[in-house]
Amino acid sequence: MxxxxxxxxxxxxxxxxxxxxxxxxxxxxxxxxxxxxxxxxxxxxxxxxxxxxxxxxxxxxxxxxxxxxxxxxxxxxxxxxxxxxxxxxxxxxxxxxxxxxxxxxxxxxxxxxxxxxxxxxxxxxxxxxxxxxxxxxxxxxxxxxxxxxxxxxxxxxxxxxxxxxxxxxxxxxxxxxxxxxxxxxxxxxxxxxxxxxxxxxxxxxxxxxxxxxxxxxxxxxxxSSPKVGEMEKLLENIFRSVNIALVNELAQLCDRIGGINIWEVVEAASTKPFGFMPFYPGPGIGGHCILIDPYYLSWAAREYDFVTNFITLAAEVNESMPFYVRAMIEREIARQPIRLEDATVLLLGVAFKRDVDDLRHSPALKVAELLMQDNVRNIEYYDPFISSFVINGRKFTSKKELTPEVLRAADVVVITTDHSAFDYEMIVAESKVVVDTRNACKPVSGEKSNVVLLGDGR
Ligand SMILES: NC(=O)c1ccc[n+]([C@@H]2O[C@H](COP(=O)([O-])OP(=O)(O)OC[C@H]3O[C@@H](n4cnc5c(N)ncnc54)[C@H](O)[C@@H]3O)[C@@H](O)[C@H]2O)c1
Incomplete structure (x- = not known):
């Protein structure tokens, strides 16, 4: 009582x-x-x-x-x-x-x-x-x-x-x-x-x-509980990570097979009015969420002798993308009469995604770091949202403006983040070679041979 x-x-x-x-x-x-x-x-x-x-x-x-x-x-x-x-x-x-x-x-x-x-x-x-x-x-x-x-x-x-x-x-x-x-x-x-x-x-x-x-x-x-809330948030982000990994893998496969463009494939699949949601390939994932959060769950799962295979596989594919992009860039340098060490690589967009000023875990930083490891000395960048950043003690400062001269001075121009403010027509017209990891040049490049697109099967 x-x-x-x-x-x-x-x-x-x-x-x-x-x-x-x-x-x-x-x-x-x-x-x-x-x-x-x-x-x-x-x-x-x-x-x-x-x-x-x-x-x-x-x-x-x-x-x-x-x-x-x-x-x-x-x-x-x-x-x-x-x-x-x-x-x-x-x-x-x-x-x-x-x-x-x-x-x-x-x-x-x-x-x-x-x-x-x-x-x-x-x-x-x-x-x-x-x-x-x-x-x-x-x-x-x-x-x-x-x-x-x-x-x-x-x-x-x-x-x-x-x-x-x-x-x-x-x-x-x-x-x-x-x-x-x-x-x-x-x-x-x-x-x-x-x-x-x-x-x-x-x-x-x-x-x-x-x-x-x-x-x-x-x-x-x-x-019904905080745990459901915690898990549903992770599901939202893991869902994105897994689906992005899927298209990243298929982009690499399209390049391997040849003659199939992953971007056209995703566009075609998107015409299905139900049961499909488009995700796009890119140079890797970044930011404070999609890259990190899945690891929170795979860590927690270990306590229960449980291996979260989807999470691990998605991370493996997504985290391999900057390496894939590095190989694309170095292939384009190799086609030119210039040593890797002396080549000038210009990265366009270093924020982790379009039109934001957030640099956290950006794949562009990883691409720059990998090029540094290969002794590419002249790595430059332009990003209207990010004025500077540091990798392994080396400070990078953004070009003040993206001019035809800046583009012409680069041996390879890489679109790492597709900011809307970029003048893609000028980029394609003035650059020797553009490695496009975002399909940003499509409307202006047509079949122009100086654009090398991730996953276009060429
Ligand atoms: N950024 C996003 O888009 C986004 C979206 C959804 C969820 N989240 C989640 O939200 C959380 C916060 O992310 P964010 O992007 O806002 O981070 P943030 O780094 O932009 O902001 C966090 C702030 O917390 C402050 N801080 C750190 N320790 C503190 C403490 N002990 N006491 C008081 N302030 C402290 C920092 O100085 C900073 O200003 C993270 O868990 C993130 O995963 C972020």
Whole structure:
């Protein structure tokens, strides 16, 4: 009897805390905390401020914090005007100090989840961010982990840290996992109109986290647990990795067979109105997601004596692509009366994908590194989004402009990233040879023999 009464009073407690949070979400009077103000966290913070909700951003990077506190944007995808307005209205502030979490009703954790040199997960950022949040955890607060990670991170790692306080998820505070789906550079799908998934530790946790997310996101889909959320996010990214690997393999096969162009094959297959979704080959995959996330799952699977063959095979094929592109480039150098060491290679586009300023794990960097290993001394690049980068201590600086002279000076021009701003007509007209890894020259090159296209079977 006593135990039943105790459990009822706990349920009443969580219901009271939930009701209080729900009434704050209804009136828009809650305060949000966003830990990690990068590609994921900053758009989220700005979106809440735009809805008139007070937001405290927390980041260990003092430069980012100072920038927000001057109303200055530093993420390409974020609307600078919205950020400035949020700042001017006093709705958006930032700090390096976690103690501001004490003023927040809901805290999102959006910190990096990289891998180690051996490609094992590194959740140390999640751990330290959680410790920061735990220090001022208060009754009724909702903590939402957004960083992509392996199943059981929320309950197995985040929850125990938060509960050092003696509070219990679902009884005293609310805890959920809700993965991010932002696609930098995507003009159609953004934070507000991209549906998201929420999995709480208890039903009340899910309800609380859904209510907070619904303030800025049109469609919020509850799932039964954080583990389902963690796994579904990995499925989304592994799905892309596996399908890209498939076309990358077929591109190599088309080159081997000859006379079959993989791009035409994908275009033809795309005419099927059901059961097919196009993916395209390229110089490899990059960014902070598709390359890294699959490894999180293959690492976690090992604990269960399970080998994730699809993930491993996809990684093997995708990670072989920069090597394949290096061979294409060196073949084109070999056709010319010039030594490999003396050749000038011009890489066009080094960001990991079209029209973004994100260099993380870009395959173009790997291509440059491989050429350096082969002693190609003159490696140059042009990218309107990336002014410089460093590989093994060597600094590369972008050409100021892409001119006919710059193109003519190169022995091989390589389209590593197909930015829309490039003048492909000029590139094809002025270059000796173009190695096109993105099928970017197609509309202008026709059958021009100076364009060597990945997977065109020539
Ligand atoms: N970038 C994307 O397109 C994308 C899309 C979906 C999911 N994700 C996932 O979201 C997470 C964040 O990615 P991102 O691209 O925003 O990373 P990011 O590097 O752009 O931003 C992370 C921010 O967290 C800060 N940070 C690091 N440790 C911290 C700590 N202990 N306390 C407070 N701040 C800290 C960093 O200074 C940085 O500003 C990752 O798990 C990523 O896989 C990213």
């Amino acid at each position: 006593a135990a039943m009464a105790k459990s009822r009073s706990r349920n009443n407690n969580s219901q009271t805390l939930l009701n209080s949070l729900l009434s704050k979400t209804e009136s828009g009077t809650l305060t949000i905390g966003v830990v990690g103000l990068g590609y994921v966290g900053l758009p989220l913070a700005v979106e809440f401020a735009r809805k008139g909700i007070r937001v405290h951003g927390i980041d260990v990077d003092a430069k980012k914090v100072a920038s927000i506190n001057r109303g200055k944007n530093y993420i390409q995808d974020v609307n600078s005007e919205w950020l400035r307005e949020g700042f001017k209205a006093g709705l958006l502030t930032a700090s390096t100090d976690f103690s501001v979490c004490a003023e927040c009703d809901a805290v999102f954790i959006c910190v990096p989840t990289p891998f180690t040199v051996n490609k094992d997960p590194d959740i140390s950022y999640i751990i330290s961010a959680t410790e920061g949040v735990a220090a001022s955890l208060k009754p009724g607060q909702v903590i939402i982990l957004k960083s992509t990670t392996f199943p059981n991170t929320t309950e197995g790692y985040v929850q125990p840290i938060l509960e050092r306080s003696g509070m219990k998820a679902g009884r005293d505070y609310f805890l959920a996992f809700s993965p991010e789906r932002i696609d930098p550079g995507n003009q159609k799908w953004h934070t507000g109109n991209t549906p998201i998934v929420v999995g709480g530790v208890t039903k009340e946790c899910t309800e609380a986290a859904c209510a907070v997310n619904k303030l800025i996101i049109d469609k919020v889909i509850p799932v």
